[in-house]
Amino acid sequence: MNRREIVLASIVHVLGARPNFVKAAPVIGALRAAGAEQAVIHTGQHYDARMSEIFFTELGLPEPDVNLGVGSGGHAEQTAALLVGLEKEFTSRSPALVIVYGDVNSTIAAALVAAKLQIPVAHVEAGLRSFDMSMPEEVNRRITDQLSALCLVTSPEGIGHLAAEGVPVHRTHLVGNPMIDTLLANLGSFDTDRVREAHGLPGRYVLATMHRPANVDAPETAAALVRHLHGVADLADLVIPVHPRGRANLLAAGLDDHDGVHILEPLGYIDFIAAVRGAAAVVTDSGGLQEETTILGVPCLTVRPNTERPITITHGTNRLVTFEELVPGVRKSLDGGSGGSSPLIGTAPEPGPVAADRKPPLWDGHAGPRIAEVIMRYLGE
Numbered sequence: 001m002n003r004r005e006i007v008l009a010s011i012v013h014v015l016g017a018r019p020n021f022v023k024a025a026p027v028i029g030a031l032r033a034a035g036a037e038q039a040v041i042h043t044g045q046h047y048d049a050r051m052s053e054i055f056f057t058e059l060g061l062p063e064p065d066v067n068l069g070v071g072s073g074g075h076a077e078q079t080a081a082l083l084v085g086l087e088k089e090f091t092s093r094s095p096a097l098v099i100v101y102g103d104v105n106s107t108i109a110a111a112l113v114a115a116k117l118q119i120p121v122a123h124v125e126a127g128l129r130s131f132d133m134s135m136p137e138e139v140n141r142r143i144t145d146q147l148s149a150l151c152l153v154t155s156p157e158g159i160g161h162l163a164a165e166g167v168p169v170h171r172t173h174l175v176g177n178p179m180i181d182t183l184l185a186n187l188g189s190f191d192t193d194r195v196r197e198a199h200g201l202p203g204r205y206v207l208a209t210m211h212r213p214a215n216v217d218a219p220e221t222a223a224a225l226v227r228h229l230h231g232v233a234d235l236a237d238l239v240i241p242v243h244p245r246g247r248a249n250l251l252a253a254g255l256d257d258h259d260g261v262h263i264l265e266p267l268g269y270i271d272f273i274a275a276v277r278g279a280a281a282v283v284t285d286s287g288g289l290q291e292e293t294t295i296l297g298v299p300c301l302t303v304r305p306n307t308e309r310p311i312t313i314t315h316g317t318n319r320l321v322t323f324e325e326l327v328p329g330v331r332k333s334l335d336g337g338s339g340g341s342s343p344l345i346g347t348a349p350e351p352g353p354v355a356a357d358r359k360p361p362l363w364d365g366h367a368g369p370r371i372a373e374v375i376m377r378y379l380g381e
């Protein structure tokens, strides 16, 4: 093997949590097409079949080469287990490059271990900033970007954020959004009629997902949130696939004590996006869902004081709301008001993708190949 073949022979992807799987699928596919040898390390941060396995099956991800089984725990406990497990793996595999995704604890742990072993890191979804250091994800993003040889940026403002933090420009690449690659690649599978029937969903509904620590960890906050969600359910049926985090607090606060609330287990990717596509509006505190609703043209109310994805407000259907603004915001969206900016809101029987000229730049289904190109060029140099 010559040097070029050796370096291309050892790209390691580190995946840990649900959103990582959705972002990695097009990158792994594009690198496979480019002839790269790859391995997948699953950290085991998410481990329930509905949080992990179903995504691998539906997205055609390769079986992980190893699962570290780190599981849940406090930040220190979980991150420590990640550091120890990843150091062993990276030491024995000596990869030429490690690819990390998003902003979860598996992301920062892998970047830290790789940097200390002097293995270059490529960060997919670099440059996003909420400027809210109370969120663990913001800490993870900032540190991961500082440690990365390649910052692969989904949204133009990310380039400016990285420059402001002193990341050299030759490390930053605007590549588009691989989560949207996955969405567009599977558009034909999001059958809203099928998902309605399979999960007994009502004809017209608002879909909610809530899992941020700031919204669900404290029982009194969870109780306040439930009161407002009941207010939404007074307007329209409310469908909630419940993330395991916060499940206990939301149920203890009486989430299902309302006839209009339909609680579901976490859904796989295809059923979940089909349910989003069929929703009259979405209420969420997720990051990825702000992006997916932007492309699907479904009004999105994000129950957070800030977002690291402002482009979903300027170019999409997203709007930030407080607890108090939630019910009026949903009412406005259901009335076809300014709950979002999609031209399709309230007019189409089923929302469809937004017009190409309104989409965030490079959210075009080709981020995976762009990422593969940047990585192959880097490894070839």
Ligand code: UD1
Pocket: 017, 018, 019, 045, 046, 047, 048, 051, 072, 073, 078, 103, 104, 105, 106, 136, 137, 211, 243, 244, 245, 287
């Ligand atoms: C993590 C990410 C968050 C991301 C989310 C997507 C961090 C700091 N947070 O949050 O950015 O938006 O994933 O889902 O990395 N649990 C299960 N089964 C599982 C996984 C988790 O029951 O398969 C429960 C456990 O009680 C666990 C809790 O969920 O303690 C939280 O899991 P964890 O991975 O620590 O964080 P998430 O809230 O999922």
